[in-house]
Amino acid sequence: MNKVQLSPRAAEIALSQRVSRISISSTAAVVMEAEKLRAEGADLMDFGAGEPDFPTPENIKEAAIRAIREDFSKYTATGGTMELRAAIAYRHAADFGTSYAPSEIIATAGGKQAIFNAICSLINPGDEVILPVPYWVTFHDVINYAAGRPILLETREEENFNLTAEMVKEALTPRTRLVVLNSPCNPSGAVIPAQELERILEVTARHGAWLLSDECYCHFVYDEAPFSLGSLPGAKDHLILIGSLSKTYAMTGWRVGYAMAPAKLTSAMVKLQSHSTSNPSSIAQKAAVEALTGPQDSVKLMLREYQRRRDFVIEKLREISGVTCTLPRGAFYAYPNVSAFLESGDRHRGHHSHKKAGNTSSNELAKKLLRESGVVVVPGEAFGTLHHLRLSYANSMENLAEGLKRLKRFFSEQAN
Numbered sequence: 091m092n093k094v095q096l097s098p099r100a101a102e103i104a105l106s107q108r109v110s111r112i113s114i115s116s117t118a119a120v121v122m123e124a125e126k127l128r129a130e131g132a133d134l135m136d137f138g139a140g141e142p143d144f145p146t147p148e149n150i151k152e153a154a155i156r157a158i159r160e161d162f163s164k165y166t167a168t169g170g171t172m173e174l175r176a177a178i179a180y181r182h183a184a185d186f187g188t189s190y191a192p193s194e195i196i197a198t199a200g201g202k203q204a205i206f207n208a209i210c211s212l213i214n215p216g217d218e219v220i221l222p223v224p225y226w227v228t229f230h231d232v233i234n235y236a237a238g239r240p241i242l243l244e245t246r247e248e249e250n251f252n253l254t255a256e257m258v259k260e261a262l263t264p265r266t267r268l269v270v271l272n273s274p275c276n277p278s279g280a281v282i283p284a285q286e287l288e289r290i291l292e293v294t295a296r297h298g299a300w301l302l303s304d305e306c307y308c309h310f311v312y313d314e315a316p317f318s319l320g321s322l323p324g325a326k327d328h329l330i331l332i333g334s335l336s337k338t339y340a341m342t343g344w345r346v347g348y349a350m351a352p353a354k355l356t357s358a359m360v361k362l363q364s365h366s367t368s369n370p371s372s373i374a375q376k377a378a379v380e381a382l383t384g385p386q387d388s389v390k391l392m393l394r395e396y397q398r399r400r401d402f403v404i405e406k407l408r409e410i411s412g413v414t415c416t417l418p419r420g421a422f423y424a425y426p427n428v429s430a431f432l433e434s435g436d437r438h439r440g441h442h443s444h445k446k447a448g449n450t451s452s453n454e455l456a457k458k459l460l461r462e463s464g465v466v467v468v469p470g471e472a473f474g475t476l477h478h479l480r481l482s483y484a485n486s487m488e489n490l491a492e493g494l495k496r497l498k499r500f501f502s503e504q505a506n
């Protein structure tokens with residue numbers, strides 16, 4: 091048979107503009123590099139991935155096994171079974187005093203898909219989306235994918251990366267369509283106080299824009315009670331709440347998340363999902379119902395353990411000469427400032443520099459840290475800041491202790 095001849099134009103792979111506007115998640119790049127070294131036998135302390143080190147609780151696993159045995163293995167409604175959507179509404183009402191109907195809820199394959207569906211359903215080319223910095227990398231890429239314009243709103247490290255309504259107000263323009271919030275924040279661990287959240291919602295709604303509140307870490311707050319913007323009277327008309335079972339119930343691989351929003355928007359999201367992934371896995375949905383309606387003790391236990399680890403990690407990081415670190419008040423990440431070890435850092439820090447080793451970016455520093463000390467972290471560039479590293483402390487105390495010892499040694503070598 092003759093070989094098929096392609097025209098030169100067809101042979102070169104021309105990707106769509108949409109996909110060319112985004113990049114692979116930088117967390118994934120770190121994971122790839124770490125995997126390569128691990129395959130070569132390196133002994134790594136991995137603080138890269140943002141996922142609980144706890145196993146999924148037994149009762150949740152049992153529910154999934156039951157679902158398989160009972161052949162609950164067919165397509166379900168695209169936006170999730172009525173049972174699951176009712177369970178999401180029930181849990182949210184019990185935890186936060188909200189009142190969402192199943193028609194205002196869509197179940198998705200993880201919080202990520204909920205964010206993707208929401209942004210793609212709302213944003214037209216050129217629409218402005220206010221995104222506080224540091225931001226979780228996916229927001230930035232999905233806004234770009236949808237051809238929106240990310241309007242980056244710098245928060246101040248000196249003020250614990252806190253976002254205020256005043257800052258949002260100044261960034262609003264006639265083109266603003268959406269404001270994105272993520273409290274507790276990945277990567278900084280910042281938690282916006284409830285009163286400030288209320289003011290942010292008020293200025294956004296008065297302006298006629300939407301507020302997307304990613305509350306995936308809402309149960310992991312250390313210094314105050316968990317809070318959801320959905321509990322405020324009148325909030326629902328302007329609000330898209332994003333939730334996930336990944337972190338709350340240590341279920342990252344099961345892929346169950348959700349969005350809560352006005353029914354017109356959830357219907358649009360269901361429409362989009364019906365042409366992409368359809369329903370989240372039927373088995374995972376059954377497990378999610380058990381997670382949401384069964385005992386909640388595991389969440390409290392994890393919270394207590396994360397708090398112990400946070401206190402340890404922050405204390406140890408602050409002992410390293412040249413490293414500063416704000417206190418994360420939620421989620422499970424520490425976001426130390428390492429500008430003293432970067433070529434451009436001294437300009438920003440205003441104190442003496444430890445930059446002898448000549449690192450020009452946190453990217454380079456993270457790579458060196460991995461190669462020389464076997465510690466995996468994500469460089470701040472991924473989150474829109476230049477002088478930080480992100481460490482996930484969802485890891486055992488033993489690994490954290492060893493990793494922090496290595497970090498201390500690494501940074502003292504950089505300084506000498």
Ligand SMILES: Cc1ncc(COP(=O)(O)O)c(C=O)c1O
Nearest residue numbers: 200201202226276306334336347
């Ligand atoms: C801020 C934030 N939102 C959403 C997610 C989505 O998680 P998932 O898709 O596993 O629910 C993550 C995961 O890392 C996250 O950090």
